[in-house]
Structure formats: structure tokens, C-alpha cells
Amino acid sequence: MNSFRHRPLSVIGLPALVLLITAAGCSSADGSASAAVPSPGAKTAKLCQNLDEVLPAEVDGAGREDPSPASALTAGWGDPAIILRCGVVRPPKMVDPKVAEGRDADAVAGGVNGVNWLMEHEDDGGYRFTTASRQAYVEVTVPEGRDSSGALIDLASAVKKAIPEGIAD
DSSP states (O other): OOOGGGGGGTHHHHHHHHHOOOOOHHSSOOOOOOOOOOOOHHHHHHHHHHHHOOOEEEEEEEEOOOOBBBBBTEEETTTTTTEEESSSOOOOOOOOHHHHHTTOOOEEEETTTTTTEEEEEOTTTTTEEEEESSSSSSSEEEESOOOHHHHHHHHHHHHHHHOOOOOOO
């Protein structure tokens, strides 16, 4: 007779059940997005806080749903989320001569409503945009299936208002 089959639940099953319930309670079932919070210097952080105050309530038709952890340096809209991170470091492609000359198919420079962006195609089918010629780098990731041009149009006014033209530190 197999004694394993007849052991009480409290010996084998209960600890496993408690572990499963604990793990489920710690996970996010609501599908909320997460984003790494940048760590810029004080001057850039202040510009990013100013941006947070003027960001639109809606981007690409979706309401604002900020990612976790909560920060004035990050914002999000919709599901799948369009994520904005302010105060990021300059992307390496931004100084790549192939991009400036239009010879890099994965990265393209361009402007939308008075804001210049570096556009990078991501492996998952989405796009990452980073502001150029502004005193802080603002990164916007747009997942596959969301309208990247609509997102940039919706965000342009806030970026122009809060992040002055110039060179980021």
C-alpha cells in the first residue's frame, strides 16, 4: 500500500496550499504596468516634476493609469500601457552617425508638433521614442498595436511646456 497517498492534507498539501495562496496574494492580477524609475540629477528631476503636472489625462484615447512604483518621473496610459519615463539617460543611438544620416533602419530621428524624437523599433514590435534637443530626456514606449503617432501628438504640448529646448546634462 502506498502510504504517500494516505497522508493527511496537513502534512503535505497544507504547506503547499499556503505557499500558493501567499504567492498569489503578492502578485498583481490586475495587469497594471510597471516601469523602472529613472534617477536624474536635481535640475532634471525638477523639469520632470513640471512635466508630470502638465501631462494629459488621456493619450491615444486611453486614460492615465500610472505604472508602479508610483513616481513623478513615470506615467502610463491604457492597457497595454503607453509608458513615459522622464530623466532617462541619453540613448546610445542618439549620437550614432548612421541614425543622423538615415542609414539605421532600427532608429529614425524626426519631429512631431515641435518636439524632436529618436524612434527605435523594439524587438517585441513596439517603439521607444526619446526626446532630442530638450534639457531632459523623455522616453515614451508604445507597445505593438497602439498608435505611436497619436501618443506623440498627445504628449507634444506637455513636453514643449515643461521641458525647455536645449542640451540635456
